[in-house]
Amino acid sequence: MFILGITGGIGTGKSTVLDILKTEYNAYILEADKVAHLLMLPGKSAFNDIVATFGEDILTEEGVIDRNELGKRVMSDKGSLEKLNNIVHPAVKKYIMQDISEKQSDFLEETENKEKISLYVIEAALLIQDGYKEICDEIWSIITSEAIRIERLIASRGYTEEKARGFIKNQPSDEYFISNSDRVLYNNGSSEELMTAIKLQMDSVCHTG
Numbered sequence: 548m549f550i551l552g553i554t555g556g557i558g559t560g561k562s563t564v565l566d567i568l569k570t571e572y573n574a575y576i577l578e579a580d581k582v583a584h585l586l587m588l589p590g591k592s593a594f595n596d597i598v599a600t601f602g603e604d605i606l607t608e609e610g611v612i613d614r615n616e617l618g619k620r621v622m623s624d625k626g627s628l629e630k631l632n633n634i635v636h637p638a639v640k641k642y643i644m645q646d647i648s649e650k651q652s653d654f655l656e657e658t659e660n661k662e663k664i665s666l667y668v669i670e671a672a673l674l675i676q677d678g679y680k681e682i683c684d685e686i687w688s689i690i691t692s693e694a695i696r697i698e699r700l701i702a703s704r705g706y707t708e709e710k711a712r713g714f715i716k717n718q719p720s721d722e723y724f725i726s727n728s729d730r731v732l733y734n735n736g737s738s739e740e741l742m743t744a745i746k747l748q749m750d751s752v753c754h755t756g
Contacts, residue, residue, distance in 0.1 A: 554674035555689030558696030579671035688724035
């Protein structure tokens with residue numbers, strides 16, 4: 548089972564890359580943000596620690612964490628954001644490592660009853676910073692020009708140009724992603740061009756393997 552990490556800044560098109568890997572290469576996709584949301588639900592590993600740290604007033608009437616309210620608090624306070632990250636990120640990583648272990652066991656089993664996963668893809672904005680190099684066989688970074696990223700964020704999320712530039716400015720540079728990756732996908736063209744670029748990389752991965 549090949550474990551591939553996908554990362555990159557906001558607006559680079561990571562979701563499109565995941566869709567292509569899933570559709571064209573039957574990849575199993577695990578998005579760190581979605582795992583984080585799962586682990587913040589009542590009864591899950593991060594829930595109690597978050598409530599203990601930030602107080603019960605972050606809960607809705609239904610007793611679930613109000614992510615919008617929590618987000619407002621941590622975005623305006625760097626210390627609070629660090630506290631939240633120190634709760635959520637290790638929990639997400641633990642979940643992913645357990646899931647990989649289970650999928651690898653299924654892959655090695657001599658049985659026809661379970662679908663065997665040969666390509667396991669982890670997507671996370673902080674893949675490099677959170678130490679996933681030790682987990683992934685390769686890390687790919689998606690790189691897109693700032694102008695295109697801004698255009699996409701305005702169209703898909705309704706951001707103003709100023710807000711889009713602010714998000715991009717607060718993230719690591721292209722050079723950071725490039726220097727910490729095994730491969731780089733440049734996503735400045737059409738989806739067809741991106742699909743071709745992914746095929747070239749996947750052909751190389753298969754040949755290397």
